[in-house]
Amino acid sequence: MSGDGAQRGGRLTGPLLRPTAKAVPGDARTHNRSLVLSSLFHRGPLSRADLARTTGLTRVTVSDLITELAGQALVQETGSKTEARVGKPGTLVDIDSDGHVMAVLDLSDTATARGAVITLRGTVVARAEQPTNGATGQAMLRIAQRTAEQLLAQTGPAKPLGLGVASPGVLTPDGQVVYAKDYQWNNLPLAAGLAASLGQPVAAANDANLRALAEFTYAGASAEGLMEVSLTDGLGAGILLDGFMLLGPSNAAGEIGHIPAMVGGDPCSCGRRGCLETVLNREVLRKANGTASGMTDKTVLKRVGTATAAVLAPIVSAFNLSDLVFADPRGLATPDVLAAIRQGLEERLLPQIMADLNVRVSQLGADAALLGAGSLVLANQLGVT
Ligand SMILES: [Zn+2]
Numbered sequence: 001m002s003g004d005g006a007q008r009g010g011r012l013t014g015p016l017l018r019p020t021a022k023a024v025p026g027d028a029r030t031h032n033r034s035l036v037l038s039s040l041f042h043r044g045p046l047s048r049a050d051l052a053r054t055t056g057l058t059r060v061t062v063s064d065l066i067t068e069l070a071g072q073a074l075v076q077e078t079g080s081k082t083e084a085r086v087g088k089p090g091t092l093v094d095i096d097s098d099g100h101v102m103a104v105l106d107l108s109d110t111a112t113a114r115g116a117v118i119t120l121r122g123t124v125v126a127r128a129e130q131p132t133n134g135a136t137g138q139a140m141l142r143i144a145q146r147t148a149e150q151l152l153a154q155t156g157p158a159k160p161l162g163l164g165v166a167s168p169g170v171l172t173p174d175g176q177v178v179y180a181k182d183y184q185w186n187n188l189p190l191a192a193g194l195a196a197s198l199g200q201p202v203a204a205a206n207d208a209n210l211r212a213l214a215e216f217t218y219a220g221a222s223a224e225g226l227m228e229v230s231l232t233d234g235l236g237a238g239i240l241l242d243g244f245m246l247l248g249p250s251n252a253a254g255e256i257g258h259i260p261a262m263v264g265g266d267p268c269s270c271g272r273r274g275c276l277e278t279v280l281n282r283e284v285l286r287k288a289n290g291t292a293s294g295m296t297d298k299t300v301l302k303r304v305g306t307a308t309a310a311v312l313a314p315i316v317s318a319f320n321l322s323d324l325v326f327a328d329p330r331g332l333a334t335p336d337v338l339a340a341i342r343q344g345l346e347e348r349l350l351p352q353i354m355a356d357l358n359v360r361v362s363q364l365g366a367d368a369a370l371l372g373a374g375s376l377v378l379a380n381q382l383g384v385t
Pocket residue numbers: 257258268269270271272275277
């Protein structure tokens with residue numbers, strides 16, 4: 001599995017797990033750089049000796065790489081190991097969190113283009129946003145570009161590493177929007193267009209996929225078997241399996257909104273009835289939670305739980321998922337809603353699978369897609385996954 005991602009240009013088609021094996025000759029130096037940076041990102045600070053042990057590289061190679069990376073303001077020395085050991089204490093090295101920043105953009109809220117400047121560790125240092133006023137097509141692209149320009153003007157003394165964009169719709173690994181219904185984008189070279197006008201490396205991917213990725217990069221989740229369902233304007237999911245982000249041959253893996261969730265049901269925007277989107281949406285969840293009345297609606301809760309589980313249980317079983325996460329920036333997945341979904345899953349899954357399944361709400365809140373866009377920049381520019 002290892003090495004594949006780097007050979008395909010570091011795009012999100014490769015392994016997402018921390019690389020552990022040494023590279024084949026040829027792109028060895030690039031690979032080893034990624035290996036050192038990934039190790040520091042996830043386990044730093046480390047001494048050079050620790051890094052050599054962790055990566056399997058020689059101490060000489062590690063020292064050379066650290067010198068090179070320090071010169072590029074990507075790593076820095078952070079002091080000495082304090083614990084008493086035999087021999088002289090090793091100087092600790094870590095990711096240089098102030099040397100570079102990333103501009104990140106979230107276009108998944110169709111009312112507002114939201115952006116942030118974040119450190120490599122995901123700390124927000126500046127924000128910018130623009131109302132979309134229902135813009136579509138080229139007009140929406142200009143709004144994205146203006147928001148990105150605002151962000152790049154706020155990077156301060158740190159060097160921008162690039163721009164990451166979380167977009168609704170289906171995107172190819174090189175950031176072309178195949179289609180995004182909300183913005184009437186079809187075959188739009190989103191990343192390439194923004195890169196040309198901004199003079200920065202740009203990477204773009206589906207927002208739901210990026211929320212799942214952020215869970216791995218910034219919230220310590222495993223990439224062994226995780227599905228993150230985004231309860232945002234559009235209903236989508238991202239799936240991490242065996243260390244890979246699933247994209248599929250049409251890059252549309254995780255597009256679960258129009259899977260039939262019940263027989264009959266309400267009419268859907270796609271022209272059919274009873275799609276998951278008609279049950280797991282803002283209006284229905286507000287009703288279930290009794291937002292207006294102050295009392296939960298047990299009938300609606302039950303319907304949400306049953307219909308959601310009817311779609312999610314087969315996916316959980318087919319992929320043997322252990323984490324089912326809901327990205328819930330609007331606070332719709334209340335404990336009552338989660339309990340109803342859990343109940344529905346219990347009725348459909350084998351007890352052993354249910355026992356291993358962790359159903360929860362993401363702790364990353366409204367910034368999950370922004371952080372995921374940061375993960376994408378880290379992966380594309382530094383090979384850090
Ligand atoms: Zn539908």
